[in-house]
Amino acid sequence: MDIKSTTPFAGLFRTSPFKPVQQHMRLVFSCICYIPPLLDALYRKDYEQVKEFADEIIKLESEADEIKQAFRLTMPNTLLLPVDRKDLLNLISDQDSIADLAEDIAKVLLYRDMEVPDPLKGVLDELLEGTMEISVAAKDLIEQLDELLQVGFRGREQEKVSQMISGVRRSEHNIDTIIHRIKRTLFEHEQRLDPISVIFWYQLIDLLGGISDQAENVADRLLLFLSK
């Protein structure tokens, strides 16, 4: 006779939803990490390498997508969670759109052999640096979820995370001014550039700027956890 446990006690325990969220964020972050080398290859006009890095980003993005899908399927509304279920689902979707932006950038560079206009280089590097900074900050925030859970999203840990969130906000503001400058620079030189290229440069700048906007959204989502 096969003896099974007659009490549903063990069924009470579900794996923490924060683990897949963190795993997802790590993948998203890896996507972003490929963007500086991607543009560096573009500076050098090494289109072989551009393709290599772009493919890597697309691969990582689809891995992140799989985690997102699996996560959504394992979140029935009968779960007792320490945070709002909707906020959690929105958080992973915000994280996912960061990876989507990285993928869009990779695709533009896959389809078109672009050239970086010289006047743009200096300020573009600034933008890349800022984007990396804000991505690291967003990832660090998500890594704090375990600690937040341990103390019930209150106390010292809450203050620490609130400060980290303000940091992300400041970075985002900073990036906005960089984007303003890069667009001004592009405008000043657009007469001398190929018009179609200019259109795509505006698009690339917006996509890069989108990453910091989404990183700020991730931070704002986390703020909702703290204010429950």
Next chain:
Amino acid sequence: MEIIASHGTIFVILAVVFGLFMTWGIGANDLANAMGTSVGSGAITIKRAIIIAIIFEFAGAVLAGGHVTGTIRSGIIDPASIINSPEILVFGMLASLLATAFWLMIASWKGWPVSTTHSIIGALVGFAIVGIGPEAVKWGKIGSVVASWVISPIMGGTISFLLVMSTRKLIFDTDQPLRNAKCYAPAYVFVVGFIISLVTLFKGLTHLNMDLTITQSFIVAIMFGLLTAFIGWLFIRRVKEDRAADRDFHFASAEKVFAPMMLFTACAMAFAHGSNDVANGIGPLAAVVSIISSGGDVMQTSPLPLWILLLGGGGIVLGLVTLGYRVMLTVGRKITELTPSRGFCAQLAAAATVVIASRTGLPVSTTHILVGAVLGVGLARGMGAIDLRVLLDIVISWLVTLPAGAFMAMFFYFTLKGIFS
């Protein structure tokens, strides 16, 4: 009367066999939840869990089980109207034992959620209705028992909620979680030893001819608490800071302090389980033995013989070592999500609630209280995810088990009556 006189020995043997069968079922299944929490959090190995279970189940049954046994034996049914035909009560108690044992076995085979406590109460009521008459059931007492099934998980949940909050305030939400964990851990272990021993000692050992006053109970409980705190301190002292793990998870080292502490709650849990579930199982057996040994007196209130409590404990241990350890491993594997500090809070809350219920003679369900305690941790925003669908299963187990036990007891009652008279 002549049935008792001519078949007395057979009845006692049957009661012993059925009682062993039933406690074996409890050990094979029910105990796994109580101990699985410790096994799951990695605090103790399966071997240690079995050794702890053997020692503390016996201790719980012998030291604190008498009140619950008394309730099952004479608190549910009023046998005044069958004073001249004690064999009815003997058949009924045997039928109740057999019904519960069979129901447990069927449920274990099918994997249905059931509670031993609820099925034995259901069986007793079922037999009393057909065997004596609905007026023989002490409905008031049944009401308070059923109320305790609702109140006890809430109480377990409230205690665990407060315990989780206290660990945050004192340990985790501080500048030095590890130092504070080491500092407060012996105090928590003291609470485990103190509460369990105080509840047990305070006028609870009459059946062992030990009647302590309030002051004496307090002094002994404090001493016992200090002893457990000291043993706890010996374990906790050896916990080292793990900087690598702390980088990954800020509270990793502080959590490690709670792992040896779960050893104590595992003991408390086994003790609590012994005090209530073992006592439930042997209640009908005790009733049969006392009727036979007094020559057919259904109203007598002779003290509970110690060998019956030992037999109950033995049956549980037998169930545990034959099948229960496997169930315990399965349960343990599924609850790895419970970190040592949360497992500690949930188990301490559950054990304290069960022992208090045992002391007041209320037959409660250890598993349901543990579920309540885990929910308490969840409500304190202390767990990743708890699946509330399980609550529905639990309510179903309450509702299904009562009539199932009742109908099976009726069936066995008429069968036994047909065989012997």
